Amino acid sequence: MKHLFLLLLALPAFAQKTYTTLQVPGRADYCKIDSAGRSVLPSGRYVTPAGRSLRITSDPFGLALSPDGSKAVTLHDGVLTIIQTATQRAVRVPDYAGTIKSPLGGATFLGVAVAPDNRTVYLSNGDKGRVIVFDTERLVATDSISLDGNGYEDSFTSDLLLNGSELLALDRANFRLVRIDLATKRITASIPTGRQPFGLALSPDKKTAFVANVGLYAYPKVPGVTKTNKDTMALKFPPYAAHTKESRDGVEVEGRKIPGLGSPLADEAMSVWLVDLATNKVTAKLKTGVQIGEMIEEAEVVGGSSPNSVAVGSRFAYVSNATNDNISVIDYKTRKLAGTIPIKIDPKLDRYRGLMPFGLTLSKDEKTLYVALLAFNAVAVIDVPTRKVRDLIPTGWGPTRVRLSPDEKQLYVVSARGYGAGPNGGASFVKPPQGTYIGDIQLGLFQAYPTPTPPRKGGTLPSGSFSPSLTGRGWGRVLANTYQTVTLTDDGKNPLPVLPKTRTSPIKHIVYITKENRTYDEVLGQLETGRGDSTLARFGTGVTIKQRVSTSRGNAGRTTDQATDTVRITAADVMPNHTRVARQFAFSDNFYCDSDASIHGHHWMMGTIPNEWVEAQSASEGRFLPDSKAPGRRFPKTTGAIDPEDYNEIGGMWEALKRNKISFYNFGQANEYAGSVEEWTTTQFGAAQSVVFPMPEAVYGNTSRNFAGYNTNIPDQYRLKQFEEEFTAKWLGKSKQALPQLLTVMLPNDHGAGPRPDFGYPYLHSYMADNDLAVGRILHFLSRTPYWKNMLVIITEDDPQGGVDHVDAHRSLLMLAGPYVKRGYVSHTHANFGSILKIIYNILGVGYVNQYDLTASLLQDFFTDKPDFRPYDAVLPDARVFDPQQAMKPYKLPFDWRKIQKGPEMDDRADQRADHYRQQNDGY
Structure with a gap:
């Protein structure tokens, strides 16, 4: 018996198990651009574009070919590129030297068409509500056509195409299709469409126009709000959650009746409308894709299908539903839906979304459909008769449009981000002509590829279960660029399980802290254990702070204003806690934001892949006009939240937590909607609403009503006061509740803003010190x-756009802290937002939501099974840079450093004393 007991003691508490995981192929790589080989993206995926590639300006969301095939014209944010297809020589308008003027005035959106003369192009002037006529030979604008007039104003030009002697254009502000006679330049008809008309197509017989509407709701102005009273009358908190009875019918909030948004299943919402051009009548309103409220594998659909582009044959039209990863087929002779083409890539991936079909084109024989997969870095080649994917073509990062040459011998593809960004600073960095801002340095890609040959009659189609090969072409290469199958043995010791729901972690609570806009080098570049460039560490320790000062100087009787950099502070410790946390706990020097800016970042951070609507809007100028008669001018374009138009099919992190009954609570995320009011007094939620936008339903009831989210007018010190008070009252006080398994906390002031000395921010660096x-x-x-x-704290940024980095402009901060995090550790494993979400999902037992979660790198190297429970001691930043007492002075609140150092009051002493004697008297 004694020997049996000893044998039992010797047995492991957790039997080793072997699991198969999917992880990105670049998990051991740092980001890099290699146009002759394979480039490593922030996600850890590779791109190896097939065919010939030409780097062009970023974000080409419009593409058209001349009728003779000699030219391709791409449309970007305020820029067009004219490409000679035979030589792949390109002209940028405007050019970097300033010798070629822009005809666009900085405003563009999607639409471009080339006239039969092969030199005249029609360009969407987007926010300006015009169509620009441009001569590609003389490189000058020859005309401009306004969509305003006849009772319409504040137009916004979206997609457009030529129809003989007329031009068809979408006005997304006024929800209409406009017909323009090119001989007279007059509008001949305005035909109502659904909300936010986005994609436009025409049947071969020129009789039917197709309009793809990506809008879900028409958003009303908050009653009682005017231009002069919005600071006080805007709603302090969103009035309701999306897709609820309240959002449908309206609700009374803050003493006002807030109108509802109606049904998300309305004909006007995310649909394709057919227009008879002979009568100017809408003949069909079709709801393509999977609908909100349906169930898919025990998950409720919360995101609309986002139908965005249409390709039309002699009888059938094909619509890309970005959110659903499928193509709807319309029989437009009967004006009915005729089926769905699911884009099946690989059995390991297919149950998860993550392709985002966008631009598409149909071969002349109507047997092959080419679809740009925005989130998968490939073009899908679909065999129409069998409705199956026949092949994949590797592209650059984020393909948007695809076109066939007139002779169909070449396939042309444009990608929004090309090979990625690469470095945008450092000792050996040479500034390129496009600049160093992340949105400028990251070039797009124009790709020419010989049209794939279909299989011979009787041949078999690929099954989708190919073995990835780095040297393979087509399908195999795309899969190899996306993931590798990694077999791991789990001995039960690492606090981060290999997969969700396989075992219990000692970590019971995760605090997910998100910040704003910093790169790795500018904060942690001085750390000797990481791969940093100390010359870029402007927010590090012992730095010099300069401020640009305007000076007047007389010269030959004239006075000129000049700006000079003046040293204000030397040897300043700007962000000492970041350095201290990184040294004491663990950080990554190989973490990248998938995002370029906040509009992407707040989607990615919360587990939502930005769709084509988010990407196209973020790459265009647009005025938000809440008082306009044009309903589309109150368009959803959040920078710090997620709009209903943006929701993925089954949502993101919030919805996954709710489905799995994981408790969570949100401090400050999902707060910044379009047109929000952000003043230093807007302290309840950080941003007040002048237009009615709903929050995601899953997080609405789990969000603090008294924590200021994004608003750099409010000190992060004020947010800490709000956080500590609510945390103490809910989870430490007399009637404490159980602490949720996940807390999300926004601390945004490292975004930075202009100097505000009277509020305690004399320098840009002051915001960093506050944060x-x-x-x-x-x-x-x-x-x-x-x-x-039992806690893990994750600290990261939403995007890196504010700074520079010598490895890659997307490289940013990731620090982990807690007893089960290794002390003094630096991780070199390639990581992104998917890696962070994989930590959260694996620890809390939540199934993956999309392909980016599924294939992200697994960061087990951060963790130890030997906990160290020592607390962290905060330190004050340099008082010359930031005085927290001065920042809190406008609120008439003290900054009590001694009380802060003491830590939380976990129990009320009087209550504890009374309880002690009560127990004594009761005989306990």
Whole structure:
């Protein structure tokens, strides 16, 4: 019996198990651009574009070919590129030297068409509500056609195409299709469409126009709000959650009746409309794709299908439904839906979304459909008769449009981000002509590829279960660029399980802290254990702070204003807590934001892949006009939240947590909608609403009503006051509840803003110091609570656009802290937002939501099974840079450093004393 007992003691507590995981192929690589080989993206995926590639300006969302095939014209944000297809020589308008003027005035959106003369092009002037006529030989604008007039104003030109002697154009502001007679330049008809008309196509017989509408709701102005009273009358918190009874019918909030948005299943919402051009009548309103409220594999659909582009044959039209990863087929002779083409790529991936079909084109024989997969970096070649994917063509990052040459010998593809960004600073960096801002340095790609030959009659189509090969072409290469199958043995010790729901982690609570707009080098570039460039560490320790000062100087009787950099502070410690946390706990020097800017970042961070609507809008100028008669001018374009138009099919992190019954609570995320009011007094939620936008239903009831999210007018110190008070009241006080398994906390002031000396921010660096102290304080506070022993804190940025980095413009901050995080550790494993979500999902037992979660790198190297429970001690930043007392002065609140250092009051002493004697008297 004794020997049996000893044998039992020797047995492992957790039997080793082997699991198969999918992880990105670049998990051991740093981001790099290699146009002759394979480039490593922020996601850890590779891109190896097939055929001939030409780097062009970023974000080409419009593409048209001349009728003779000699030219391709791409449309970008305020830029067009004219490409000679035979030589792949390109002219950028305007050019970087300033010798070729822009005809666009900075405003564009999607639409471009080339006239039969092969030199005249028609360009969407987007926000300006015009069509620009441009001569590609003389490189000058020859005319301009306004969509305003006849009772319409504030037009916004979207997609357009030529129809003989007329031009068809979509006006997304006024929800209409416009017909323009090119001889007279007059509008001959305005035909109502659904909301936010986005894609336009024409049947071969020129009788039927197809309009793809990506809008879901028409958003009303908040009653009672005017231009002069919006600071006080805007709603302090969103009035309702999306897709609820309240959002349909309206609700009374803050003493006002807030109108509802109606049904998300309305004909006007995310649909394709057919227009008879002989009568100017709408003949069909079709709801393509999967509808909101349906169930897919026990998950409720919350995102509309986002039908965005249409290709038309002699009888059938094909519509790309971005959210659903499928193609709807319309029999437009009967004006009915005729089926769906699911884009099946690989059995390991197919149950998850992550392709985002966007632009598409149909071969002349109508047997092959080519579809740009925006989120999968490939073009899908679909065999129409069998409705199956026949092949994949590797592209650059984020393909948007695809076209066949007139002779169908070449396939042309444009990609929004090409090979990625690459470095945008550092000792050996040479500034390119396009500049160093992430949105400029990251060039797009124009790709020419010989048209794939279909299989011979009787041949078999690929099954989709190919073995990836780095040297393979087509399908195999695309899969190899996307993921590798990695077999791992789990001995039960690492606090991060290999897969969700396989075992219990000692980590019970995760605090997910998100910040704004910083790169790795500018904050942590001085750390000797990481791959940094200390010369770029402007927010590090011992730095010099300069400020640009305007000076007047007389010269020959004239006075000129000049700006000079003047040293204000030397040897300043701007963000000492970041350095301290990184040294004491663990950080990554190989983490990248998938995002370029906040509009992408707040989607990616919360597990939502930005769709074509988000990407196209972020790459275009657009005025938000809440008082306009044009309903589309109150368009959804959040920078710090997620709009109903943006929801993925089954949502993102919020919805996944709710489905899996994981408790969570949100401090400040999902707060910044279009047209929000952000003043220093807007302290309840950080941003007030002048237009009615709903929050995602899953997070609406789990969001603090008294925590200021994004608003750099409010100190992060004020947010810490709000956080500590609510945390103490809910989870430490007399009637404490159970701490949720996940807390999300936004600390946004490292975004930076202009100097505000009277408010305690004399320099840009002051915002960084404010944010740094907040990060230090929250760790100081959390590590002194009883929850610390089972806690993980994740600290990251939403995007890197504010700074520069010598490895890649997307490289940013990722720091982990907690007892089960290794001390003094630096991770070199390639990581992105998918890696962070994989940590959250694996620990909390939540199934993956999309392909980016599924294939992200697994960051087990951060963790240890030997916990260290020592708390973190926050430090003050340089007082010359930021004075927290001065920042809190406008609110008439003290900054009590001694009280902060003491930590949370976990129990009320009087209550505890009374309870002690009560128990004594009761005989306990």
